[in-house]
Amino acid sequence: MTDSWMSLVQQGTTVLVQIAVLVVIILVRTVKKRLETYYTSHTTVQQRQLLSQFGREAFAYAETVYRDYDGPAKMNEAIKYLLDTGESAGMKDIPLTSARAVIESAWLDDKRKTS
Numbered sequence: 001m002t003d004s005w006m007s008l009v010q011q012g013t014t015v016l017v018q019i020a021v022l023v024v025i026i027l028v029r030t031v032k033k034r035l036e037t038y039y040t041s042h043t044t045v046q047q048r049q050l051l052s053q054f055g056r057e058a059f060a061y062a063e064t065v066y067r068d069y070d071g072p073a074k075m076n077e078a079i080k081y082l083l084d085t086g087e088s089a090g091m092k093d094i095p096l097t098s099a100r101a102v103i104e105s106a107w108l109d110d111k112r113k114t115s
Contacts, residue, residue, distance in 0.1 A: 051091065051099075051102050052102050054102070057082075058079070058085070058103055058106070059103050062074040079100065082094070082103065086099075
């Protein structure tokens with residue numbers, strides 16, 4: 001009788017340990033997904049802020065250095081500056097539409113300040 005109870009206790013313990021391990025695995029996966037989501041969204045916000053700062057710098061650079069150029073030529077030089085600066089900061093593959101957007105945004109901000 002004692003042996004049968006011991007075997008039942010061992011089986012019950014084994015099942016409980018398996019359930020506990022399964023719960024821990026599920027919790028770890030859930031936490032991992034949440035951390036990845038947080039990290040991705042947080043990194044994206046930081047990259048946008050950095051890209052915006054680079055856009056302001058690129059606009060100022062093009063307006064200062066290429067003062068005699070026309071608008072499209074200044075934009076090209078500003079985009080080159082932005083892409084080079086972004087690449088040196090570790091931001092690879094910046095879409096041209098994003099580069100142009102942040103430079104245009106800097107231009108609009110400057111236009112509003114001078115008006």
